[in-house]
Amino acid sequence: MSKYQPPLTLTTPMLAMVAGISERVGVLTAHRETALTPQLRRGNRIRTIQASLAIENNTLSVEQVTAVLEGKRVLGLPREIQEVRNAFATYEAMGGWRPERQADLLAAHQRLMMGLIDDAGHFRQGGVGIYRGQRLLHMAPPASRLQPLMHDLLAWLGTSDWHPLISSCVFHYxxxxIHPFADGNGRMGRLWQTLILSRWRPVLAYLPVESVICAQQESYYAALAAADQAGEATPFVEFMLQALLQALVEAGHTDQVTDQVTDQVARLLEVLQPGVALRANELMSRLQLAHRATFRANYLKPALDAGLIEMTDPASPRSPAQQYRRSRG
Known part of the structure; x- marks a missing residue:
């Protein structure tokens, strides 16, 4: 048993959220495992990658990320395109890693940061501070302390009997x-929490909680700062559990919406035959619809979100020449 125990105070909201998340994960596992098609898995993974990189100031949209992964030409910074490719390859390899193994952590960082920094796959050799603008938010421990700190943390993770929802949040914080790498610590922390959770319930490998974090970015950083000030992970654990719960609520809501619009999506697929690509106005004409907002909300968006149809030019989602076709995946 590891001697190290990260400081944490269990709170009533924390326990209530663990119960709520566990219940929703049970429902999601029961009803979504068979419904989680390869297209939907890929769509959720793309949302995860886009949001996690957006937190680190990557400007590519979901449509552009999709285009990059399909090998299409995208107008974007070469570094941002490389970040997308690396992140997708890293998440795809996630199933072969064990969260408590340092060798796997380093291998993940090597894949995630390949071609982006010189020391990908190695702990940093110098000091590092986390800044927002000119303001120092956190001074990480010196490089000389990294090996023992990471050894203790990973040893604790491998032997902890805490609930995975709690231990994954604590590890993330x-x-x-510790901030063990010169760069990529934020995306690695989020990736590793997903890995820990996926070992508990595999369906969580495809829950895009990063989208919630991205939308609440200021609260995410505030929770990290509050945990630093408190000297324990408690404020951050409460934030992350809330983010996980919200992501699950949104996933459930998507299921309900999908159920409600099944007839509309089925009609859309009827008029969009395999091998045919049509513009939005052509689809509306065939569906005998006059209201563009209704068409987009009830037909087009649900079909795109479910991975049933795709854009012919995802790099330019608002292009007047944009067409839609059945997904080939």
């Missing part, structure tokens, strides 16, 4: 506090 402690990892960000």
């Amino acid at each position: 402690e990892f960000e506090f």
Whole structure:
């Protein structure tokens, strides 16, 4: 048993959220495992990658990320395109890693940051501070302390009997506090929490909680700062559990919406035959619809979100020449 125990105070909201998340994960596992098509898995993974990179100031949209992964030409910074390719390859390899193994952590960082920094796959050799603008938010421990700190943290993770929802959040915070790499710590912390959770319930490998974090970015950083000030992970654990719960609520809501619009999506697929690509106005004409907002909300968006149809030019989603076709995946 590891001697190290990260400081944490269990709170009533924390326990209530663990119960709520566990219940929703049970429902999601029961009803979504068979419904989680390869297209939907890929769509959720793309949303995860886009949001996690957006937190680190990558400007590519979901449509552009999709285009990059399909090998299409995208107008974007070469570094941002490389970040997307690396992140997708890293998440795809996630199933072969064990969260408590340092060799796997380093291999993940090597894949995630390949071609982006010189020391990908290695702990940093110098000091590092986390800044927002000119303001120092956190000074990470010196490089000389990294090996023992990471050894203790990973040893604790491998032997902890805490609920995976709690231990994954605690690890995420402690990892960000230690900041073991020269760059890529934020995306690695989020990736590793997903890995820990996916070992508990495989369906969580495809829950895009990063989208919630991206939308609440200021609260995410505030929770990290509050945990630093408190000297324990508690404020950050509460934030992350809330984010996980919200992501699950949104996933459930998507299921309900999908159920409600099944007839509309089925009609859309009827008029969009395999091998045919049509513009939005052509689809509306065939469906005998006059209201563009209704068409987009009830037909087009649900079909795109479910991975049933795709854009012919995802790099330019608002192009007047944009067409839609059945997905080939």
